[in-house]
Amino acid sequence: MSEIVSFIKNIIIIYLSWILLHFICSHLYVQLCVPFTMYGFMISPFLSQLPHCIAFRWIIYHGGKMIEIMWILIGKWGIEKIMKNIYINYKEVLEEKIEKMEGEEKLE
Secondary structure: OHHHHHHHHHHHHHHHHHHHHHHHHHHHHHHHHOOOOHHHHHHHHHHOOOHHHHHHHHHHHHHHHHHHHHHHHHHHHHHHHHHHHHHHHHHHHHHHHHHHHHHHHHHO
16 A cells, blocks of 8 residues: 555656646746847847757756646546446346346346
8 A cells, every 4th residue: 555655656756746747847948048128039049059948948848748648538537537437326126127127137
C-alpha cells in the first residue's frame, strides 16, 4: 500500500512541477524575450532566438502538452470509475432479471 501512496505522491509532485515551470516560464518569456515597448517590438526577432528564450518556449510548449496529457489521464481514470460502477449496477440488475426469469420457468 505504501508503494501506491508513494507512486501517487510522485505523480502529483511531477504534475505540480510542470504547472509551476509552465507558469514561471510563460511570465519570464514575456518579460525577457518580448518586452511590451516599441523598442521591444523591434528587437524581439533577435531576443526570441537567444538560448534562454528558446528554452522558455520549449518549457511552455512541452509543459502545456504535459498538463493536457495529465488532464486526459485524470478524465480517463474518472470515466473508468463511473463506467465500472454502471457496469456493476447493470450486472446486478441483469442477474436479478435472469433469476426471476429462471424462477418463472420452474413454476411452469
